Amino acid sequence: xxxxxxxxxxxxxxxxxxxxxxxxxxxxxxxxxxxxxxxxxxxxxxxxxxxxxxxxxxxxxxxxxxxxxxxxxxxxxxxxxxxxxxxxxxxxxxxxxxxxxxxxxxxxxxxxxxxxxxxxxxxxxxxxxxxxxxxxxxxxxxxxxxxxxxxxxxxxxxxxxxxxxxxxxxxxxxxxxxxxxxxxxxxxxxxxxxxxxxxxxxxxxxxxxxxxxxxxxxxxxxxxxxxxxxxxxxxxxxxxxxxxxxxxxxxxxxxxxxxxxxxxxxxxxxxxxxxxxxxxxxxxxxxxxxxxxxxxxxxxxxxxxxxxxxxxxxxxxxxxxxxxxxxxxxxxxxxxxxx
Numbered sequence: 001x002x003x004x005x006x007x008x009x010x011x012x013x014x015x016x017x018x019x020x021x022x023x024x025x026x027x028x029x030x031x032x033x034x035x036x037x038x039x040x041x042x043x044x045x046x047x048x049x050x051x052x053x054x055x056x057x058x059x060x061x062x063x064x065x066x067x068x069x070x071x072x073x074x075x076x077x078x079x080x081x082x083x084x085x086x087x088x089x090x091x092x093x094x095x096x097x098x099x100x101x102x103x104x105x106x107x108x109x110x111x112x113x114x115x116x117x118x119x120x121x122x123x124x125x126x127x128x129x130x131x132x133x134x135x136x137x138x139x140x141x142x143x144x145x146x147x148x149x150x151x152x153x154x155x156x157x158x159x160x161x162x163x164x165x166x167x168x169x170x171x172x173x174x175x176x177x178x179x180x181x182x183x184x185x186x187x188x189x190x191x192x193x194x195x196x197x198x199x200x201x202x203x204x205x206x207x208x209x210x211x212x213x214x215x216x217x218x219x220x221x222x223x224x225x226x227x228x229x230x231x232x233x234x235x236x237x238x239x240x241x242x243x244x245x246x247x248x249x250x251x252x253x254x255x256x257x258x259x260x261x262x263x264x265x266x267x268x269x270x271x272x273x274x275x276x277x278x279x280x281x282x283x284x285x286x287x288x289x290x291x292x293x294x295x296x297x298x299x300x301x302x303x304x305x306x307x308x309x310x311x312x313x314x315x316x317x318x319x320x321x322x323x324x325x326x327x328x329x330x331x332x333x334x335x336x337x338x339x
Contacts, residue, residue: 002195005134005156005174024048024208026104026125031055033070034110036193040130041072043197044107045079048204052101056112057085090116098122105207108162109196120162125207127162130200132192134158134174136222139167144192145185146225148250151242154178155188157196159203161214168222170214172206175199184252184275233257237287237339241279241305249275259288260338269315271337278308288337297322300337 028048030041033056044050053076061068076083082101086094095118103123108115109130120127133143135158140146147155156176161169175195183191206212233255235244248257258270283299283306285291291299297308313319326332 002156002198003176004199005176024105024204026204026208027051027102028204029054029098029101029103029106029123031106031108031111031115032072033112035071036132036189036196037109037111037130038072038075039193040107040109040196040200041075043201045075045081047201050079050081051103052082052084052098054084054086054089054098054111057087089113089119095119105204107200107204109200115162117164120164128172128203128207129160129162129167129169130196131158131160131167132189133225134176135160135167135171136217136219138223138225140225141227142225144188145228145250146223147179148183148185148188149246150223151246152179155192157192157199159199160217166224168217168219170216172212172214173199173203182249184249186253228255230255235259235273235337237300237337238303241281241283241302241307244302244307245277245279248273248277261335271315272313272319273309274311274313274319276310278310280306280308286336288339290332290335290337293322293326293332295323298325298332 024047026049028044028050029052030044030050031054032041041053053072055070055073058067058069060066073083073085084094084097086097088094089098098119099122105125106119106123106127107130108127115127131143132155133147134154134156137152138146144155154176156174158174159172160167161172163169175198177191177195203212228251233251235247235257237244237259251257252275256272258272261271278297280299283291283301285301285306287301287303289301291301291306293299297310298312299306299308310322311319312322312325
């Protein structure tokens with residue numbers, strides 16, 4: 001269930017209940033690249049005067065480095081919407097091309113570039129952003145993973161005015177959803193993507209009517225979620241099992257979680273660990289110690305409790321269950337994971 005968070009403007013809250021007919025006559029430019037932005041973009045294609053898409057350039061993808069367009073670009077092309085793909089929006093040519101679209105409003109979600117003040121100030125009705133957290137909590141790129149990893153009880157989408165400071169602009173509207181303790185970074189990403197139109201479209205409608213709320217963020221409540229690197233997924237077995245479990249869920253599929261393991265004091269390859277584990281609160285042992293290995297899973301001691309792991313992937317191998325792992329590594333109980 002999704003909940004529109006009441007703000008001091010009742011008009012905005014009421015219009016969030018539905019979105020029928022053409023939402024806006026404003027000339028809107030959408031800036032977005034990540035797949036999380038696609039439902040919002042599709043909704044604007046259907047419900048507004050969308051005059052352009054600004055997205056990142058095509059990139060080489062995969063082992064064969066095939067030049068691949070962002071999925072959102074293909075959707076724009078099918079809808080006949082002009083597409084701009086500047087390597088930087090700070091170049092004179094990029095700014096000229098954006099100005100030629102003559103936007104009344106710029107809407108941004110997961111674009112992938114920091115906007116200059118010139119771009120922020122370009123559209124007379126403003127430059128707004130859809131951010132995948134309940135600001136001011138979890139400012140930054142890893143907001144979805146951070147909500148899970150931190151054990152939050154809820155998260156959501158915030159529509160805000162863009163300012164130079166990272167994700168610090170005044171809030172226009174928010175929509176929330178509870179976290180049940182089973183989400184992964186991937187599943188929550190998809191859920192929040194589908195929620196975004198339900199708060200973005202009413203916010204745009206309120207901006208056009210001149211009734212949009214501007215609620216300053218409370219800086220003392222701000223937390224930050226910087227961009228994640230693959231190295232951030234290394235498991236620290238001295239942490240409580242509950243915390244490690246949240247990290248595994250949060251970092252699936254990116255950046256993933258892994259551990260190094262030792263056998264007879266020799267470092268072996270990394271082992272990735274996937275969701276599907278169980279927490280064993282009563283388990284005791286030295287952090288990183290394998291307490292048992294059987295068909296039910298691999299029980300690893302943590303700082304408190306233990307983690308019963310059921311799906312892993314050894315470096316250079318494919319994903320496997322613990323029975324398959326045991327078949328190839330019968331001395332698993334002699335392994336100790338690096339803390």
